Amino acid sequence: MKQIKTIYSNIYQFTDVLEPMKLSMHQYLLLTEEPVLVQTGAISQAKKTLPQIKEVLGDKPLKYILISHFESDECGGIALVLKEYPNAICICSEVTARQLWGFGLAQNIQIVKPEETFNGNDFEFKIIGYPSEMHMWEGVLFFEAKRGIFFSSDLMFQIGETHGQVIECNWNHAINTSGADQLPSIDMQKKLISNLEMINPVFVASGHGPCMKIVK
Numbered sequence: 001m002k003q004i005k006t007i008y009s010n011i012y013q014f015t016d017v018l019e020p021m022k023l024s025m026h027q028y029l030l031l032t033e034e035p036v037l038v039q040t041g042a043i044s045q046a047k048k049t050l051p052q053i054k055e056v057l058g059d060k061p062l063k064y065i066l067i068s069h070f071e072s073d074e075c076g077g078i079a080l081v082l083k084e085y086p087n088a089i090c091i092c093s094e095v096t097a098r099q100l101w102g103f104g105l106a107q108n109i110q111i112v113k114p115e116e117t118f119n120g121n122d123f124e125f126k127i128i129g130y131p132s133e134m135h136m137w138e139g140v141l142f143f144e145a146k147r148g149i150f151f152s153s154d155l156m157f158q159i160g161e162t163h164g165q166v167i168e169c170n171w172n173h174a175i176n177t178s179g180a181d182q183l184p185s186i187d188m189q190k191k192l193i194s195n196l197e198m199i200n201p202v203f204v205a206s207g208h209g210p211c212m213k214i215v216k
Contacts, residue, residue: 046077158209
């Protein structure tokens with residue numbers, strides 16, 4: 001069995017590759033006093049990664065599941081994860097919460113809003129608005145301020161098999177190539193870019209593509 005390693009600090013990365021386009025779909029486990037899973041992956045990915053997550057957690061229960069927006073690679077495996085960890089709390093936007101409730105996928109949900117902070121015993125997530133939902137309803141992005149880790153979801157998107165890869169990048173360059181300019185209105189683009197400019201990450205845990213070590 002391949003050794004399970006951290007990719008940065010106490011962050012574990014799990015990856016499935018979508019063929020034939022070679023799209024890496026990453027999810028992350030932040031192993032703190034209250035363990036946090038960032039995205040579940042699609043159901044096929046969750047089946048593969050749950051045994052690895054259980055191996056890392058050992059006797060610890062999974063406390064939180066962070067969901068950027070309602071899409072298969074973000075939360076398609078939520079039912080499987082919650083079957084294994086039924087007390088885990090889903091953290092998401094109001095729109096995502098309505099969809100999780102409506103499809104009967106999760107009940108234990110905490111709604112967060114942009115510019116709020118979500119705190120635990122050993123983490124502090126700043127919530128960033130992200131117009132990613134169907135019809136551009138607002139999803140959320142997560143920046144863990146204590147460790148300086150930004151979870152980019154579908155931003156900073158790159159094709160390729162990128163599990164375990166870390167590149168160096170300037171934060172301004174990362175913002176300028178993040179894909180924010182593809183949003184359908186100038187106001188949405190400016191708002192998202194402004195939100196990103198307000199944080200100073202040292203590491204980007206990418207949803208699709210290599211992770212980034214931020215350099216000056």
